[in-house]
Amino acid sequence: MAWNEPGGGNGKDPWGRRKEEQGPPDLDEIVKKMGDKLGSLFGGDGGSNNSGGSNKNDGNGGDSLSWSAIGFIGLILIFIWCLFGIYTIQPAELGVVTQFGRYEETTEQGLNWHFPYPIEQVEKINVEQVRAINHKALMLTQDENIVEIELVVQYRVIDVKDYLFNVRDPDNTLHQATESSLREVVGTSEMNAVLTSERTRVAADTKVLIQDIVDRYETGLMVVGVNMQNAQPPAAVQAAFADVIKAREDEERSKNKAYAYSNEVIEQAGGIAGRLREEAEAYKSQMVERATGETKRFLSVLREYEKAPAITRQRLYLETMESVLSNSSKVLIDIQSGNNLMVLPLDRLLGTTTTDQSSTKMPGSSSSASQLSGSEDSRSNDLRSRGGR
Numbered sequence: 001m002a003w004n005e006p007g008g009g010n011g012k013d014p015w016g017r018r019k020e021e022q023g024p025p026d027l028d029e030i031v032k033k034m035g036d037k038l039g040s041l042f043g044g045d046g047g048s049n050n051s052g053g054s055n056k057n058d059g060n061g062g063d064s065l066s067w068s069a070i071g072f073i074g075l076i077l078i079f080i081w082c083l084f085g086i087y088t089i090q091p092a093e094l095g096v097v098t099q100f101g102r103y104e105e106t107t108e109q110g111l112n113w114h115f116p117y118p119i120e121q122v123e124k125i126n127v128e129q130v131r132a133i134n135h136k137a138l139m140l141t142q143d144e145n146i147v148e149i150e151l152v153v154q155y156r157v158i159d160v161k162d163y164l165f166n167v168r169d170p171d172n173t174l175h176q177a178t179e180s181s182l183r184e185v186v187g188t189s190e191m192n193a194v195l196t197s198e199r200t201r202v203a204a205d206t207k208v209l210i211q212d213i214v215d216r217y218e219t220g221l222m223v224v225g226v227n228m229q230n231a232q233p234p235a236a237v238q239a240a241f242a243d244v245i246k247a248r249e250d251e252e253r254s255k256n257k258a259y260a261y262s263n264e265v266i267e268q269a270g271g272i273a274g275r276l277r278e279e280a281e282a283y284k285s286q287m288v289e290r291a292t293g294e295t296k297r298f299l300s301v302l303r304e305y306e307k308a309p310a311i312t313r314q315r316l317y318l319e320t321m322e323s324v325l326s327n328s329s330k331v332l333i334d335i336q337s338g339n340n341l342m343v344l345p346l347d348r349l350l351g352t353t354t355t356d357q358s359s360t361k362m363p364g365s366s367s368s369a370s371q372l373s374g375s376e377d378s379r380s381n382d383l384r385s386r387g388g389r
Contacts, residue, residue: 084116092128094160097121103165125160130224133171135178138234145191150230151203153178153210155223162220170219174210177217181209195231203228 088111089095095107099120107122114120136150155174157163167173185205186194194202207226214221233241305312 081116082113085113085120087112087114087122089124090126093124093126096123096125096160096164098123103161106160123164125157125163127157127160130154130156131171133175133178134229135175135182137179137182139183139186139194141186141191141194142188143190146234147186147191147194148230148232148234149182149186149194149228151178151182151206152227152229153207153223154225154227155221157220158222159218159220162218164220166218166220170214170221173217173219174214174221174223177210177213178206181206181213184209191233195233199228199231 087095089107089109091109093109095112097104097107097114097120099115100118104120112122114122132152132154134150134152136148139147139149141147153174163170185202189198189202203226207223210226211223214223232238301312301316
């Protein structure tokens with residue numbers, strides 16, 4: 001009889017199942033089948049049903065096998081889950097372990113382990129990295145001028161616990177602290193100082209104030225450096241300010257030229273004064289030596305006079321007359337046998353002699369004059385010697 005005929009097939013479908021068993025499968029049966037498969041996997045007979053009822057497992061044996069397999073699978077899953085808790089901290093990092101969102105511990109470099117998600121989580125923070133923020137704003141100075149300042153703040157994390165848990169956004173807090181500190185420093189400074197000579201001082205004072213603020217908030221940050229990149233007046237007045245700067249530079253240049261001229265004049269005056277002092281010292285030495293020589297000469301004449309007064313008087317007289325007559329161009333000779341005076345025009349005689357000598361020997365005129373003076377000196381010496389006799 002066909003399976004689809006009434007009363008045929010013993011009430012079974014083509015797959016050997018009864019019609020009344022076509023509902024959803026039984027959950028206990030599915031679990032039992034999974035236990036049988038796992039049992040066969042680990043050395044059991046798989047709980048297969050034979051034609052004889054002797055090979056069937058009783059209820060207690062099947063349950064023990066299924067629970068042991070489930071426990072073993074659970075252990076494997078737990079082991080795999082624990083492997084996800086292994087993590088590595090780099091040399092420049094610190095790890096912050098949180099348990100259900102609460103701070104648990106800080107781990108250092110190397111291989112570490114924690115309870116995997118969702119029990120614990122690890123956040124790695126690079127504490128050696130130098131971070132930077134750029135700040136640019138318009139500031140009002142003490143003399144009620146506006147300057148545009150661009151600032152770079154460099155910082156790094158020194159306390160990972162404070163950095164993560166004390167403040168909601170530590171980096172933004174640092175940015176706001178930079179704004180406040182810079183306004184305080186610039187607000188107590190004049191515009192020219194901020195733009196020119198005191199830029200380093202403004203950056204240093206700003207750094208101190210920023211560090212004080214982030215320490216009070218316990219952000220776990222340390223300011224490494226503050227650098228002022230640019231400081232200039234607003235664009236609307238930059239041309240006028242450039243003229244002011246140029247005028248100031250011209251003033252400084254003129255001052256430098258004046259200082260250079262002053263130094264030059266002072267050095268020249270010092271040189272002249274030194275030369276005059278040297279000349280004065282030389283003149284002093286000359287006068288002292290001359291006076292000393294005259295004194296020695298006078299003493300020597302005095303000794304000679306004491307030895308022979310008459311001869312010394314005669315010699316002194318002749319020397320005196322020689323010095324007087326040497327400056328006169330005419331000589332009067334008194335003739336004892338008569339009343340006439342004979343005049344010798346020495347200037348004409350000397351002039352004629354000099355002219356003749358210069359015409360005969362022009363290149364050696366200076367030597368001729370020296371010879372003439374030498375002859376005169378010899379005549380004077382002769383006169384002195386005659387007077388001495």
